[in-house]
Amino acid sequence: MSDETVNMTPVIETGRPEKGSGGAWVFWTVLFAATWALSTWSFALYKALDARWIIRFPARFALNLDTWITDAVNWLVEDLSFGLFTFRDTTRFLAAIIEAPYDIVRALLIDGFQSGQGQQAVEMFPPLSWLAVIAVMVALARYARDWSLAALVGGCFAYLAIFGQWESAMITLASVLIAVPIGGVGGLLLGVASYRSDRFERALRPVLDLMQTVPVFAYLVPILVLFGFGPVAALIATVIYAMPPMVRNTTVALQSVPEEVIEAGRMMGCGERQLMWKVLIPTALPSIMVGVNQVIMLTLNMVIIASMIGAGGLGYDVLTALRRLDIGGGIEAGVAIVVMAIALDRLSQAFAERRLRPLPDPSLPLHRRHPLATGTLAVVVLTTLSGFFVDGLRTYPEALTVTTGDFWATGIEWINVNFFDAIDAAKNLLLTWVMLPVKQFFSGIPWFWGIAVVGLAAGRLGGWKLGLMAAAMMAFIAASGLWGKAMTTVYLTTVAVFLASLIGIPLGIWAGQNARANSILGAIIDTLQTLPSFVYLIPVVMLFRVGDFSALIAMVLYALAPAVRYAAHGIRSIDPELIEAGRVSGCTRRQMLRRIRVPLAAPSLLLGLNQTIMLALSMLVITALVGTRDLGQEVYIALTKANVGQGLVAGISVAFIAIIADRVVNALARSTRERLGIK
């Protein structure tokens, strides 16, 4: 090809390396070869040189951060006093503030209001009838969208009643009803503050990063120590987990209000407060509501984990079933969580998308103006009052419940009996040929080279600052004595992300080009994402028993969604003119895909990869329950021993791995975008 033709090649062709890429090629090859060599021969090296430090971080230099943290927390809880009151009083006071509304909601939904204690308790007022709760949900759905959504939501809640999950579901709903407002309002206020002040945003950003990347288990431990076992501790953990997206979402939503609207507000003479609450927030409300939807979904995602520190309800049912290996019971409660998640997800989405309707004519009487509200109120009052006399209205009659537990148990048993050999063969194949070699590769890398190689790679991709930060983070992990477990973490995540991308990206590319495929895959992905991460464990454990393989499958399933979604989005958002340009130039379908669609969707694919890594890492901690021997396991052990230091250090290590991955992939995505000239 002559120079001239090269110059005339369209932008699209930048998929291939640019100038200087010869050096890059050498760099990566050398780096990988060196790593591989050291990994393979590190043990031999240690034997030959009798240098144990090669494979073990020298104990002399170890950071004893975990003991310090544990001591510090103990001092906080045992000894710290502010004169009039102690630190423990403060946490108790905080707990009481959250507990009071929780008790009220719980009484309303399930316990009823009682006066007196224990045996002498006299019921003052019954809980809402199950019919009343369903009626309220249906009315909300109708208000937010239409009767078909109302039917879906009503059906979901009716399912909970009919299949005998009502009581647990209401306990879960009570914690959602407390956690979501706290997370939503707290997130909104923090989001507003960081919109207003750049300095506040800069200070808050790393905190949010940590909140989102530290595995939940890690902060369960300090919360457990500070607030004690019970629903309040669970609620606090849930709020910490669910709030960060709300903060980010609020800030972004406010930032994307058109400048003109703000100027219009100023020109009409709004003060700062009027501008925020009357102009900015209402204008940004639909986007802010998306954040609320996320808070709800994350709250539901937490229900099982939160039940480890005292939340009751559906999560507790799943956890106990999992511990007892009660297949039927676990799936039953798991499905109930899913059903509830779907109902609340669709409902909150509908609120986010709700279009304003013309106001009703104020001259009509109240029940004509608001037939839905008044009708629902009538149903609530009638059914609940009749609950005094008719038991069947108060709680769903037990005789009419249907249990699916046996069905699930038999189903799984049948699969196990008939397909054991096939499943086992697949499992062994993957273990022998993929998982074990990767595991050996990662666990063989000596700690000092691991630090260096991560630093070099990150530095090459994202600048020397990122390289230094990554190396420091890896050094922290090594110094904390967690190197081996961290490498197990990296190995499991790598394999899971690889498999998830291998399956997810082609599916996403397909969905991006085919409307039918998109609608079907979209529905599946939506449902997968609605499932709390824990739910994935149930069938996987039933089929594959405990071990790395089960963990891997659960991680792949959980991390699949973003790979598909971002690939589809990337393919779809390519400028249609470029597609037409390709078509006019006579590209075949294959060429279109390879030369135009995939290169242009690359930034989006990378973002999907980023999310896939994050989800795989967050799932990894949960799979500790099925017996992996990684950082997740370390955190889980800390939880059972209530060892704050151990839990936090391991948690922070996971967070560091996540942060390095996130920054590196983002740097890659950024440079790709710049190369393609896409904003």
Place this chain on the structure above:
Amino acid sequence: MSSEVLLDCKGVWKLYGADLQTFLTRHANAPSDQDLADHNIIGAVRGVDVAIRKGEIFVIMGLSGSGKSTLVRCLSRLIEPNAGTIGYEGRDLLAMSDAELIEVRRRKMGMVFQHFALLPHLTVLQNVAFPLEVQGVDRKRRETDAMRMIETVGLSGREGNYPRQLSGGQQQRVGIARSLVTNPELWFLDEPFSALDPLIRREMQDEFIRLQSMLRKTIVFITHDFDEAIRLADRIAVLKDGRIEQTATPEELMTNPATPYVAEFTRHVDRAKVVRLQSIMTPFTGDGPWSGALPGKLTVAETVAQIDAGEHPFQVLDDAGKPVGMVSARQAIDVMIGRPAQ
């Protein structure tokens, strides 16, 4: 037209870059374009003087990037200029405290935006009533006032709709009604019709002329469309690279462009629609015969058919109805076909 100045803007600079105060002080608030380039500073508005008179339509015309939007935002202090003064009713707008500024904006200023900037969660009625709501006017009064304004802009019956249910033209009518509901004396319009289809744009311009004939506001109108500027303006300021090239009436611009840049704009404009009889008339001699008399304020385009049909020249009358000149078919046709006058 009264010549009393309402908004007096002197030596206004808006720059973007580093360490601007030192830069401006060093160059005595009058840096040259070369100074700007040397220091990597972008000059969005460069030493602009404009005096907007009471009751006039003052159009600021410029292409994209000329700084017209920045200038109007400096005039309304939505953007803080780096140097200059903006005199308003004997006070410097730039020296006002936030509270004073809010008060002035609530009572004295209205602004219309290119993309309407309506609040999506409010109905038409609530949007129009919003400036009053912000001031704390009670609901009944503000809704009465808003209804009257909605009627004025011809949207009666749509007051219960939300903005997204309206067409672009209707949305801008809401924007206009909202900006006028507080009865401001100073009315800013930032490219109000640029986002509309050509036909609707024309209709809205007519509507604007109709409104102004009723309301007699002092208007600062921003546009990138020279035809629109010619059609609406009492005076036009042509802006290029943040500097004013020329400030003049449309007619002066057409007949006497100050720079080649301005001349380039005028070249493709239909002169007959701008040039008035009073500027092409020959001195009044007093001897007839006459085919009739025409007010000197009318344009050639409005009168050429009549002048051409007459056998004799026409008298040209001043505002008081006194004959001050005369015009013949030849002169009118010269303008129509772009032939140099003899």
